[in-house]
Amino acid sequence: MASRHFSGEKSSKEEAEKQLMLHAASIYDGRYTVKFESDDGGTVLNLYLEVKNPSDHLDEFLNDAFRMSKWMGWRFVVTKCPIGYIDAILNATKQEDW
Numbered sequence: 001m002a003s004r005h006f007s008g009e010k011s012s013k014e015e016a017e018k019q020l021m022l023h024a025a026s027i028y029d030g031r032y033t034v035k036f037e038s039d040d041g042g043t044v045l046n047l048y049l050e051v052k053n054p055s056d057h058l059d060e061f062l063n064d065a066f067r068m069s070k071w072m073g074w075r076f077v078v079t080k081c082p083i084g085y086i087d088a089i090l091n092a093t094k095q096e097d098w
Helices: 013-027 060-065 085-090
Strands: 032-039 042-051 074-082
Touching: 013 032, 013 042, 013 060, 013 074, 032 085, 042 085, 074 085
Parallel strands: 042 074
Antiparallel strands: 032 042
C-alpha cells in the first residue's frame, strides 16, 4: 500500500521552506524555524515552534492553521519546543572539542 506522503508532485525544498516560513510568520508571533529532517519514514518538513509549555496543546487557531500533514507535497509536522531551544540546540554551532 502506497502512502499518500510519498505520492504526488513536490515543490523544491527551498520553495517549500520559504513558503512555510512566510505562512508561519503571518500567523505566529513567537520564535519558529523550519528544517528538513529525516526519520524512519523519509524526509519530513518540520516546523519548530517555541512555546512556553510544550506539553500544552496549541490554541485552536494555531492547531487549525497547522493541521495539514503535507506542505507543498512534503510530509509536514509541527514540533513544539521550549523557549530558547531553537538558538541553543537547533542553531548552535557544532562543538569539535567533545
